[in-house]
Amino acid sequence: MKNKRISILAALLVSALLLAACPQPVPVAETAVEAPASDAAVQGGVWVEGSSADATILNPILASDSASFDVLGWFFPSLLGQDPFSGAIVPTEMAESWDVSEDGLIWTFHLQDGVMWSDGEQVTADDFKFTYDAIASDLVETPRKANLDNIASIDVLDPLTIQVTYEEVKCDALNNLGLGWLPSHLYAEDFSDVMDSPLNEEPAVSAGPFIFNEWIRDDNATVLRNDTYWKGAPNMDGWIYKIVPDAGARLAQLQTGELDLIGVQPEQLTTVQLNPDLNLHKFQDDGYSYIGLNQANPENPQAGQDEDGNLVAQDPHPVLSDLAVRQAIAHALDYDAIISKVYLGQGYQIASNVLPAVGWAHDPSLQPYAFDTELASQILDDASWTDSDGDGVRECNGCATAEAGATLTIRLQTNAGNTTREDLGALVQDQLNSIGFDIQFEAIEFGTLVGELLGQTFDMVIIGWTGLGTDPNDDSFWHTKFDTPGSGFNFVSYQNPRIDELLEQAVSVPGCATDERATFYHEIQKIIHDDIPYVFVTGSVGNTGYSKKFNGTDPGPWSFYHNVETWSLAQ
Amino acid sequence: MARYIVRRLVQAIPTLLGVSLISFVIVYNSPGDPILIRTFDPNITQETREILRRQLGLDQHWALQYIGWLTGVTVRGGDVVEEFDRDEIRCSYFPGLNATFCDSGGGILRGNLGTSIATNQTVWERLVERMWATFQLGVSALVVSLLVGVPLGVISAVRQASIFDASVRVLAVVGNALPAFWFGLLLIYFFGVVLGWLPTGGMRTVSLTNEFDLADRIRHLVLPTIVLAVGGVALISRFMRTETLEVIRTDYIRMAKAKGVAASRVWFVHALRNALIPLMTILGPGILGILSGAVITETIFSWPGMGRMTFSAAVQRDYPTVMGTVMFFSLLTILGNLLSDILYGVVDPRVRL
Numbered sequence: 001m002k003n004k005r006i007s008i009l010a011a012l013l014v015s016a017l018l019l020a021a022c023p024q025p026v027p028v029a030e031t032a033v034e035a036p037a038s039d040a041a042v043q044g045g046v047w048v049e050g051s052s053a054d055a056t057i058l059n060p061i062l063a064s065d066s067a068s069f070d071v072l073g074w075f076f077p078s079l080l081g082q083d084p085f086s087g088a089i090v091p092t093e094m095a096e097s098w099d100v101s102e103d104g105l106i107w108t109f110h111l112q113d114g115v116m117w118s119d120g121e122q123v124t125a126d127d128f129k130f131t132y133d134a135i136a137s138d139l140v141e142t143p144r145k146a147n148l149d150n151i152a153s154i155d156v157l158d159p160l161t162i163q164v165t166y167e168e169v170k171c172d173a174l175n176n177l178g179l180g181w182l183p184s185h186l187y188a189e190d191f192s193d194v195m196d197s198p199l200n201e202e203p204a205v206s207a208g209p210f211i212f213n214e215w216i217r218d219d220n221a222t223v224l225r226n227d228t229y230w231k232g233a234p235n236m237d238g239w240i241y242k243i244v245p246d247a248g249a250r251l252a253q254l255q256t257g258e259l260d261l262i263g264v265q266p267e268q269l270t271t272v273q274l275n276p277d278l279n280l281h282k283f284q285d286d287g288y289s290y291i292g293l294n295q296a297n298p299e300n301p302q303a304g305q306d307e308d309g310n311l312v313a314q315d316p317h318p319v320l321s322d323l324a325v326r327q328a329i330a331h332a333l334d335y336d337a338i339i340s341k342v343y344l345g346q347g348y349q350i351a352s353n354v355l356p357a358v359g360w361a362h363d364p365s366l367q368p369y370a371f372d373t374e375l376a377s378q379i380l381d382d383a384s385w386t387d388s389d390g391d392g393v394r395e396c397n398g399c400a401t402a403e404a405g406a407t408l409t410i411r412l413q414t415n416a417g418n419t420t421r422e423d424l425g426a427l428v429q430d431q432l433n434s435i436g437f438d439i440q441f442e443a444i445e446f447g448t449l450v451g452e453l454l455g456q457t458f459d460m461v462i463i464g465w466t467g468l469g470t471d472p473n474d475d476s477f478w479h480t481k482f483d484t485p486g487s488g489f490n491f492v493s494y495q496n497p498r499i500d501e502l503l504e505q506a507v508s509v510p511g512c513a514t515d516e517r518a519t520f521y522h523e524i525q526k527i528i529h530d531d532i533p534y535v536f537v538t539g540s541v542g543n544t545g546y547s548k549k550f551n552g553t554d555p556g557p558w559s560f561y562h563n564v565e566t567w568s569l570a571q
Numbered sequence: 572m573a574r575y576i577v578r579r580l581v582q583a584i585p586t587l588l589g590v591s592l593i594s595f596v597i598v599y600n601s602p603g604d605p606i607l608i609r610t611f612d613p614n615i616t617q618e619t620r621e622i623l624r625r626q627l628g629l630d631q632h633w634a635l636q637y638i639g640w641l642t643g644v645t646v647r648g649g650d651v652v653e654e655f656d657r658d659e660i661r662c663s664y665f666p667g668l669n670a671t672f673c674d675s676g677g678g679i680l681r682g683n684l685g686t687s688i689a690t691n692q693t694v695w696e697r698l699v700e701r702m703w704a705t706f707q708l709g710v711s712a713l714v715v716s717l718l719v720g721v722p723l724g725v726i727s728a729v730r731q732a733s734i735f736d737a738s739v740r741v742l743a744v745v746g747n748a749l750p751a752f753w754f755g756l757l758l759i760y761f762f763g764v765v766l767g768w769l770p771t772g773g774m775r776t777v778s779l780t781n782e783f784d785l786a787d788r789i790r791h792l793v794l795p796t797i798v799l800a801v802g803g804v805a806l807i808s809r810f811m812r813t814e815t816l817e818v819i820r821t822d823y824i825r826m827a828k829a830k831g832v833a834a835s836r837v838w839f840v841h842a843l844r845n846a847l848i849p850l851m852t853i854l855g856p857g858i859l860g861i862l863s864g865a866v867i868t869e870t871i872f873s874w875p876g877m878g879r880m881t882f883s884a885a886v887q888r889d890y891p892t893v894m895g896t897v898m899f900f901s902l903l904t905i906l907g908n909l910l911s912d913i914l915y916g917v918v919d920p921r922v923r924l
Contacts, residue, residue, distance in 0.1 A: 046779060053883075056690045064609055138654075141626045143610045145619040200691065213779060217690075217700055218875035220777045238779040244772055244873040248756045252764050252771045447603025447888055450611055476613035487607075487617035 041568035060180030076180025084556025087470035130184035266344035287466035296493035304483025324383030347538030643678030685891035694895035705876035716803025724811025746805030855911030
């Protein structure tokens, strides 16, 4: 299983730089899936994936970017597998089965026997324990420390049995156990060499389908077939990760056959579709784009809770804390035009925070906001935002939140370099100004934007989430305890005690049955839809273009390579 | 001469210190935070971020960080020997000052540029990794600029107002104005995709073995060299044209012509040698211009050079890497200017150093 949230940072960073699509995760419509080769597989061949960014470090607990995981994902075994089509957690990796105690706190995992590192050592529960103990160690600087939250203890019952004890029931807790395992026999027992081991650059052993061969930074990384892979050695000789930073150059190289797989930009789709040597894999990515509306005053960012967990009343945003203004914004945007013109059709309107891909939790009855400028104007008029001086911009003439005479002026920001978001910003500015807003749009550098965002000093921001994964729990965006200026992800300062309560109940359902959890998520979606802390713009659609040179490719939204060991060179 | 060089090098020390202080202040106080950028992930707790920030020393005032970067010695309040003492970092506590001093054995004064936040490699290692690629591209672009630009400039000067001159002047303006990303993609599309003559990017054909193949390397060098050299050709041809025009109006050229020296010999021996002198002044800075102008070309052609690395380090707020490249390029600038001045003395005996 991949740690999906990791890609949020990476994808944002990458898109900030180069507007690259993240070639991964949920198909709307499958195109051209070849039947697996029936007779003897053809040996040989190399697959070359094009990437905009290079890996930074090949250690599964130190890496925090998706490019690193693209490469190191070949080598390190993990406890849990993920169904490539549904995203559900499945016993296809090291854990072949597991039991849960009645109170839901003790999980016992039974491991595959006979899985070997490529140097002949067996992969055992000790590797798992070593990896998680390393994360806990003071000697190891890693952003993964939060993976240990809520874990009371990890015990090795025997080399093939692991017992994990939780402090409390959290239905999405398994997601934290998916990190790759380090080969404990190659590291010092006290973790002193984890940070600067040469293995971080050249992972010597592998328990996956490929073995590390060579890594030339910012150029390429190559891996070779692992003849001892426990699921069966791949037919292909190797796989290459080639760094091509420019999107246009990546497409050119896919056309010439120098690359076999790239993430396709919307404007490149036709080129790929018309090329008889290429396949297109289209999928609903597990992310969405939105406009975040700061509910609190950006001049005075405050935490949502005090130290004892009591709600702290926020200094409300002079304009955006007015629900009428938020409703007007939601109704004033022409979503169809945005999706067709800005996203070139690669998107779909969503009503609230749970994506249709998480079928059991999504509420299909909830309707997205309709484009209706008259209604939007009416709402503003009714809320006493009117244009009394005839300059085309509305002022507060008895409105609920702002001082009398204050104009309907709002800053709108996004990250420069992401042309999709820049186009969206211009369109949003245009559409809102036409009903009497005064939107000041600016695109700023990504690092600066992140500072404004988490510092809660923005008004409105265009940004997106990717890699949300298969569990609908997104409490970090809405719960007041994550409204912490400078760090928390409830940076819109959304405050609703009912939501806090529902989010907590939804992850602590004993037994974690999906139909019971779904009730909570349906109510959450309804409230978020009505309160409008975000204006949901579009769900993400991903496109992967790839060559037809191998038979047996069967890309799933959650994994392109899940059956790579069965691919065989087309004759 | 030797005394001159030594004096210039000694003068370079305060310059470098000034550069380091100014760029350090700007880099470390620019908006954005390397920790937030690397941990922009709802699953990462604030506590984790604080630990990372403390371990990297980013929680300290920039002045303390600057001293640490210079000397490798960091100061912290209180007794924190336990927390920071490692094999490679020696810490000791001074009760009188109630402060802990840690010596990492690094610091730029001891020739250590520090460790990259993004990749955990030493900055020097990162520079060395990319240097060769940038150097290769830079040198080939410079050679092409000179070999093409100088003759174009001289010929268009002696054929002043001819069609050739007009076309060279138009080409120079166009060449200067051509955006590298557009020209690069155009060449990739035409020579790489449509004609299939040349590779579309990278330094080599990647394979599982990556064996060295000179012909393959040269083929990969062609397109990026053209893109990078086009600006240089434009600049040098314009420059040479102006200089040559000035020189050919002088008495000694008229004298040479009057003596009956062959025309080509007049242009390329008598005139060129004197016209070349001012070129020396732009050569030193010009080399740097080509190195630093390589960011876009390196990106379009997937060339793993220093320009691209510096740009991405800046975006990721990888402070040590940014500072390392700034210092490296500053040193090169100083050496480049020094070399320019020395060469000036060599080509023009009137100049005494």
